[in-house]
Amino acid sequence: MSQKTAINRRSFLSGHWQAKTEISIACFNNQGVFCQSCKEACDENAIIFNYIKRGIQLPMIVSARCTSCKDCIDSCPANAITIGSNPDKS
Numbered sequence: 804m805s806q807k808t809a810i811n812r813r814s815f816l817s818g819h820w821q822a823k824t825e826i827s828i829a830c831f832n833n834q835g836v837f838c839q840s841c842k843e844a845c846d847e848n849a850i851i852f853n854y855i856k857r858g859i860q861l862p863m864i865v866s867a868r869c870t871s872c873k874d875c876i877d878s879c880p881a882n883a884i885t886i887g888s889n890p891d892k893s
Contacts, residue, residue, distance in 0.1 A: 829882065831880065835859060844875050844878035846874070849865045
């Protein structure tokens with residue numbers, strides 16, 4: 804069961820809250836299957852792929868570029884991408 808984070812209007816408007824995009828282990832690349840559908844769908848270039856061992860590439864979200872447009876979610880064949888709340892506690 805996921806827990807929703809309450810956010811007030813002032814925190815949102817002052818920029819003390821951002822959506823957090825995450826890629827789960829359900830991603831095909833974690834299974835050794837090459838896929839970059841999310842990267843190709845991202846107009847902001849917010850998804851990059853890092854090589855690990857044996858040529859496997861794992862996606863990573865660059866949160867500073869992510870606009871939470873959800874294009875990556877729609878393009879992911881593994882349904883491995885979610886956008887949740889990430890309150891900024893600074």
